[in-house]
Amino acid sequence: MCNSCGPRLTRQDVLRAALALAVVPLLRRIPVHAAAPAPESIEVSEIAPGVFVHQGRYEMQSPENRGDMANAGFVVGSDAVAVIDTLGSVKVGRELRNAIRAVTNKPIRYVINTHMHPDHVFGNAAFKEDAPAFVANHKLARGLASRADRYLATNKRMLGDDVFAGIEVILPTLAVQDTMSLDLGGRTLLLETQRTAHTDNDLTITDQATGTLFFGDLLFSVHVPTLDGSIVGWLALIDDLKQRNAPRVVPGHGPHAMELPEALEPEQRYLATIAADVRKLIKEGKTLEEATKTAGFEERDAWKLFDDYHVRNVTAAFAELEWE
């Protein structure tokens, strides 16, 4: 555990959050089971022995959903627990923590973020009292820090002041350069950084005891994929990920667990359709505006939240592919 070696950042207020880690009390709160009212917690399913997943809603963040719009999971070893993503607010992050505490009292030693997006990291502060290592792709800190102001402002507006309360940007204290193994006692998690795809800081996690894969937002199901990295990189990575041999995979948005390679096929089709349409329009000399009105619209009925993200996806794809 490393409380004092977080990134040294001085100039931006939001990044003082990283320093807050240094003052987390070392005393662990004693959970009280008897007499206390059942704490609010979110629903989790045990998809494999010791592997639990919460399924988020297919929605944009709102005061009603409290930022509960992505999947989160946790893996219980004989010594410790690892949390994989913390949802979109401290409030719902606490409910995730309560759900963990309903299953086990083992220490929460690792909080892993699969990438930088607020719906996966803004619950991190709910785990400060556990003094865990915050683990992520080594590129997450740069990506999140440079977007922190905008993420905080947008989420304050969308979640409302009550739900937004307590949210802070917590940057990783343990950065994964390439791969890393975390020992939870009797089981090991394998963390692998991936090439730029959904973002430039995606991380996949394999629970080696059960073979369960956590793809984070490299896998979307039902919820339209969102492109914040590279469409070329993502399509290439999907080809690799489809070759993985695993009994089940957990998407960043979608059902609790899915099967490979079928799980990746709708997402692959969506991204390939955008790439083909945009490439054709660029070849015909069409503009970005024209592309945002036509490219990929045949996918509209296949996804939830299409109208919220599709134009942004086409914009990002166009700005990337026009350089080919």
Place this chain on the structure above:
Amino acid sequence: MTWKSHRASWTIALAALAASLFAVAPVRAEEDVWPTLKQATFGDRAIQAEDGTIILDAPVTAEDASLVPITMRVPAEVKGDLKSLTLIIDKNPNPVVATFSFGPAAGTGGERSISTRVRIDDFSHVRAILETEDDKLHMATKFVQAAGGCAAMQAKDPDKENVDLGKMLVKTFPPALSTAPLFEGQVMLKHPNSNGMQLDIGTGGYIPARFVKEITVKRGNDLVFRMESTFSISTNPNFRFTFGRGGDNELDVAIVDTDGTVFTAKSQPSGS
């Protein structure tokens, strides 16, 4: 005046002051910066608003505030040469985004246009002000809902962006009708166009500003336009524009950034 009434009048005055303070705050937040901006940029010159001489296309809601497509069009009915075109985003830290001065190769005889992509920092009015050859000013305005475009780092893969810096593409698009008088051209430069507002995680400071400040586009020896810009142009500056048909319709482009680096490129011969 008795002491009592004196005190009462003070109370009223204080109440009025307090009321005015409360009243002033929201007004200031919604302050219309345009009159000041207009005075600073165009002085006392009259500006005709929304007279159809210039049309501005911008999205009502910017899906990506760091990459907002903007098109300025002069309809075909507007004849004669154009002098200049100024793009302004009221609420950006430096509101005057770009000023284009047109030359003899800018062309006439059809709808003339310039498209680019900009960062928009807050819900803001976006304005295009056209100066026609009779020295008159014409303005089109759109309100765009976008927030945080200036500080938002647009580079999705910053490591790759730095490797490609300086890569430039210049394209020409001949008109569909082979006798039409206007061609289209496009200039693209791989450049961070960083505005000094983006945080550098490595140092904890801000990435030093480095942005494109001047673009000169020529067809042969004739000027199409010269543009001076500030940092509100998006990363990887991209301009698409009409220009007049000439002999070989090749474009020569020179771009200068704030570091003094000059980037040059030529288009392929027309029709390719």
